[in-house]
Amino acid sequence: MISVDSPEQVRSRLEATGYLVDEGLAVACFLALRLHRPVFCEGDAGVGKTALASALAEAFGAPLIRLQCHEGIDASQALYDWDFPRQLLHLRAAEAAGVTDADRLEHELYDRRFLLARPLLKALQTQPSVLLVDEIDRADDEFEAFLLEVLSEFQVTIPELGTVRAEVPPVVVLTSNRTREVHDALKRRCLYHWFDHPGFARELAIVRRRLPRVSARLAEQVTALVQALRAEDLLKPPGVAETLDWAAALDALGATEADAELAVATLGSVLKYREDTDRARGLDFAAILAGREAGGA
Numbered sequence: 018m019i020s021v022d023s024p025e026q027v028r029s030r031l032e033a034t035g036y037l038v039d040e041g042l043a044v045a046c047f048l049a050l051r052l053h054r055p056v057f058c059e060g061d062a063g064v065g066k067t068a069l070a071s072a073l074a075e076a077f078g079a080p081l082i083r084l085q086c087h088e089g090i091d092a093s094q095a096l097y098d099w100d101f102p103r104q105l106l107h108l109r110a111a112e113a114a115g116v117t118d119a120d121r122l123e124h125e126l127y128d129r130r131f132l133l134a135r136p137l138l139k140a141l142q143t144q145p146s147v148l149l150v151d152e153i154d155r156a157d158d159e160f161e162a163f164l165l166e167v168l169s170e171f172q173v174t175i176p177e178l179g180t181v182r183a184e185v186p187p188v189v190v191l192t193s194n195r196t197r198e199v200h201d202a203l204k205r206r207c208l209y210h211w212f213d214h215p216g217f218a219r220e221l222a223i224v225r226r227r228l229p230r231v232s233a234r235l236a237e238q239v240t241a242l243v244q245a246l247r248a249e250d251l252l253k254p255p256g257v258a259e260t261l262d263w264a265a266a267l268d269a270l271g272a273t274e275a276d277a278e279l280a281v282a283t284l285g286s287v288l289k290y291r292e293d294t295d296r297a298r299g300l301d302f303a304a305i306l307a308g309r310e311a312g313g314a
Contacts, residue, residue, distance in 0.1 A: 153199060
């Protein structure tokens with residue numbers, strides 16, 4: 018069981034993993050741990066929603082169990098399935114051994130050894146654990162309703178085996194990139210937190226914490242450039258993940274500081290649409306960097 022005494026303790030343990038949180042997120046995580054309520058994380062891609070689950074697992078020494086949602090996902094992919102090939106082999110072996118008791122065979126075929134636990138069942142059976150339900154907005158309405166039922170009671174019924182109930186509910190993090198609206202019923206079951214793009218100081222602190230080998234000057238310049246890009250009307254504004262990728266790319270090229278030519282040459286590390294890249298090439302990167310230098314002077 019994961020035990021915490023205050024939001025500040027949660028913040029401290031998360032920051033020890035390199036994941037920086039604000040007061041609102043620290044409180045949401047504390048309440049999730051205390052009240053056994055899922056945290057529903059919504060925001061643009063790349064702002065740290067998925068990384069929160071990884072940080073919680075690392076901070077509290079719990080395994081991370083991930084359920085990646087997609088269109089058409091169903092209960093058998095998320096909860097459990099039966100290992101049909103092994104069941105068939107067992108049936109053939111029993112027949113070869115002369116076993117004819119149908120009730121015995123059925124009981125043996127639906128034994129736990131033939132049960133394939135998918136992420137939701139694994140999370141219920143593992144204490145403690147952190148369950149990441151990633152990109153729930155990509156799943157169908159039917160799966161969303163099924164998930165609500167599981168998270169409401171933290172138990173499932175397997176017809177052949179009975180009810181499986183979590184002795185200690187997992188810490189649950191749901192993420193959504195808001196490609197569609199998730200139903201209110203699921204949101205009401207959760208503690209909600211909106212992930213916005215961080216300001217300059219916070220984003221710089223993240224870069225310095227996650228990429229300590231990158232020079233301080235380069236980290237400041239990359240952060241300033243990303244902040245400027247987000248101010249543009251882009252199809253996909255870069256997230257913190259892209260900021261880290263850009264800084265790492267420039268560092269890999271041996272740069273200790275950025276210049277306009279190098280920034281343009283490495284735009285593929287931070288922008289993923291041709292239209293965004295074309296717009297970015299029209300920016301005066303030299304002026305942005307000079308402005309940052311003047312502002313920091």
